[in-house]
Amino acid sequence: MSGVSVQQMAGRVAELMEARLRVRGRGLAEKLRRGGRLLPRKVRRKAEFLARSAEQAGVPRLQMQLDHERIAEAYDACVRYLKPLGASARRRALLLEMVTGFATGLFVTAVLVVALLLWRGFL
Known part of the structure; x- marks a missing residue:
């Protein structure tokens, strides 16, 4: 899993938040800051982890430290909750x-x- 795919996952979750919860913002981190209270606690924590991982994926030195299994699990949990x-x-x-x-x-x-x-x- 590359840094681009982690950022694509975060982008997909951000799109779903905008479509389902009508939360505006530029990225996943901003949408979580504005409308994170609309998510259940477990899903919100996984979405916050996904947002942090997407930020780390933008830095080449930090890409090696990413836990790809946990990222995939967080993405699945967020999509499962947010899918229309x-x-x-x-x-x-x-x-x-x-x-x-x-x-x-x-x-x-x-x-x-x-x-x-x-x-x-x-x-």
Whole structure:
């Protein structure tokens, strides 16, 4: 794995962050600084490691010190979290969200009706 491929991995993760999380910035490090809080802790740490590795890959003397297995693992974890959902999964999530909202509203209304009936002395 060369320094260019490490930088390409960081660039891909930065593109996915912009597409999925709508975080603006020049590189992965800047996007993590602006929107890193939107990522889970484990994914954020792996993305920060990937950003540091991409910076080190730009320096020829530091390329020998890179842990390529760990870089590949960090890249896989970031891409797995950030890859966009498919159309069917997006529809399913929207439907589940609508049903959950409807059920919650119905439950709250039922509890309020029972509380009102108890307060008025009908139950």
